[in-house]
Amino acid sequence: MSSEFVLETRNLVKEFKGFTAVDDVNLKIQKGHIHALIGPNGAGKTTVFNLLTKFLIPTRGQILFKGEDITAMKSAAIARKGIIRSFQISAVFPHMTALENVRVALQRFEGNSFHFWTSEKTLNRLNDRAYQLLESVGLEAFADTVTVELSYGRKRALELATTLAMEPELVLLDEPTQGMGHEDVDRVVELIRQAAVGRTVLMVEHNLSVVSKLCDRITVLTRGAILTEGDYANVSQNPKVREAYMGSESAAVEGAH
Template sequence: MSDQYVLETRNLVKEFKGFVAVDDVNLKIQKGHIHALIGPNGAGKTTVFNLLTKFLIPTRGKILFKGDDITSMKSAAIARKGVVRSFQISAVFPHMTALENIRVALQGFEGSSFSFWKSGSSLNKLNGRCMELLDSVGLAEYANTTTVELAYGRKRALELATTLAMEPELLLLDEPTQGMGAEDVDRVVELVRKAAQGRTVLMVEHNLSVVSKLCDRITVLAQGAVLTEGDYETVSADPRVREVYMGTASSGERGSTSEESETEAAR
């Protein structure tokens, strides 16, 4: 495998009781790129993410990270290697402050995640880095705000900051703009662009405007298989893509992509 690829899948397959959710998928994610997985409901996008981060075990095929076979590794081990994932639904602690959420992430990254019995003052050494991360996503002024009080877009920004706390080399973003209004979408686009500096991003995203603004390369999935791949101009001009994805979007269904629908289809 060329050194230019951070992540590669080889003939990746996932079957559920005879249903093929991921069908012989070969991905090559180039270092430093923002790479998108797009496709209609049930295309297998989130299932691929779950395979890459070992929330699901592949039926067949291999997953390589920087040339190393990580197919048999567990989720925590993959995260420690630098593959870190966000989720469709915001995964932050609602009754902690924004700073405390970042501090928990830093504890995990630094190997002190089981030190919750320690006094808060003993963890203050992490506060400087916490503030840097909060500032990087525009949340410095909300450091002491309880997360449940944050607007949805800011919660997603906080989640991004917690993933960055683990210093990922490959950042996997699952529907980062889902459920957001236009103002929040624009903010998240800029945050993702900033987060991508010095690292590689693989994202599932239903909003084609976001994909066109952010992504260097796009892989289109349909019925669990790769339909086509290329830059936005190439992919958007492909009549097969218009038929299976963009046609659906123009019919008013573009925003309906969800992890739940793919999970249901996989079952």
């Protein structure tokens, strides 16, 4: 395998009691790219994500990270290797402040991850880095705000800060703009662009305008299989893609072009 590919799947298959949710998927995610997985509802996008992060075990096929076969690895081991997933639902502690959330993520490097009752002295050492991360996502003014009081878009920004605290090599973003208004979408697009510097990003995203602005390469799934792959200009003009999306989503393909 060429080292230019951070992540590769080979003939990936996932079956559920006779139903094939992921059908012979071969992905090649190039280092430094923002790569999107798109497709209509039920296309298998989230199932692929669950296979990559070991929330599901493949029925057949291989997953390679930087040339190493990680198919049999558990999700915690995958995370330690530098593959970090950000969920559809904001995955932050609602009753901690923004700063406290980022500090918990930074504890990974103290060798005491998930020891939530670590001394205040130890945690204070992490403050400088935590403030830097909050600043990087535009949340420096909200460091002491309890997370539950943040707007939805700012919660997603905080989630991105906690993801970056893990110093990932590959970031998996599961519908990062879902449920957002235009203003929040624009903010998150800019955050993803910043977060992608020096990293590789694989994202599932329904908003094709976001995909058109951000992504170097796009893989289109339908019925669990790859329909086509390419840059946005080529994918958006593909008649099979328009047919797969149909109706309003087909219009979204045109509108985002």
